[in-house]
Amino acid sequence: MPYREKTAWLSLLAMVVTFGPYFTMIATRALPSEPMPNLRQLDLLAVTAIVQVLILGVGHLVLWRASTQEARMPLDERDQAIKRRSVSSAYYVLIAGMILVGSVMPFNSRGWTIINAALFMIIAAEVVHYGVVVFSYRRQA
Amino acid sequence: MMEGSISNRMRILRFHNGEMSQAELGQRIGVTRQTIAAIEAGKYSPSLEAAFRIAHVFNVPLVEVFQWDVNATH
Numbered sequence: 001m002p003y004r005e006k007t008a009w010l011s012l013l014a015m016v017v018t019f020g021p022y023f024t025m026i027a028t029r030a031l032p033s034e035p036m037p038n039l040r041q042l043d044l045l046a047v048t049a050i051v052q053v054l055i056l057g058v059g060h061l062v063l064w065r066a067s068t069q070e071a072r073m074p075l076d077e078r079d080q081a082i083k084r085r086s087v088s089s090a091y092y093v094l095i096a097g098m099i100l101v102g103s104v105m106p107f108n109s110r111g112w113t114i115i116n117a118a119l120f121m122i123i124a125a126e127v128v129h130y131g132v133v134v135f136s137y138r139r140q141a
Numbered sequence: 142m143m144e145g146s147i148s149n150r151m152r153i154l155r156f157h158n159g160e161m162s163q164a165e166l167g168q169r170i171g172v173t174r175q176t177i178a179a180i181e182a183g184k185y186s187p188s189l190e191a192a193f194r195i196a197h198v199f200n201v202p203l204v205e206v207f208q209w210d211v212n213a214t215h
Binding site (some may be wrong): 070073078079141 | 172173178179191
């Protein structure tokens with residue numbers, strides 16, 4: 001499996017195990033609704049972000065040490081083509097999400113609802129980004 | 142649009158060049174071993190530049206490495 005595909009799997013995994021529980025808690029309203037800045041909500045987001053950074057940091061270090069030579073190689077033309085495809089797919093998700101969050105939601109939502117919706121669209125775009133990377137490498141394997 | 146796909150003789154040419162490995166060929170043209178494997182398997186079509194580089198490594202004209210197969214489809 002190419003190094004770039006392994007890092008894409010790692011990023012997907014990190015997002016699922018951190019933002020999966022985060023958005024599940026948000027959707028099930030596990031946190032009490034408090035006025036802004038709602039420190040409990042802020043704490044949960046901070047913990048989620050820290051855990052994600054830790055998983056990515058340790059994971060990248062392990063993958064880099066396991067295939068140092070490949071990790072040091074610059075992207076070749078196939079890697080660049082896959083990157084272009086994945087970024088362009090993610091762009092459409094992100095732009096659609098931002099239009100929804102920035103132009104529609106302010107009329108009927110506010111506070112953390114808008115913040116979480118924006119976060120969700122960013123994560124969705126990232127999932128599409130890394131998902132397309134993994135799919136492309138698998139298809140050409 | 143005209144139907145067809147690109148086929149190649151890279152495996153044979155590697156064999157005739159001292160059983161050159163995919164990694165070595167990749168290193169010589171500046172791509173990864175996995176990219177060479179994908180090209181060989183017909184799952185990735187290289188750029189014109191990479192195709193010329195491959196032909197140059199084997200010291201043969203481009204058409205001896207890559208052919209347009211009108212009967213085949215992806």
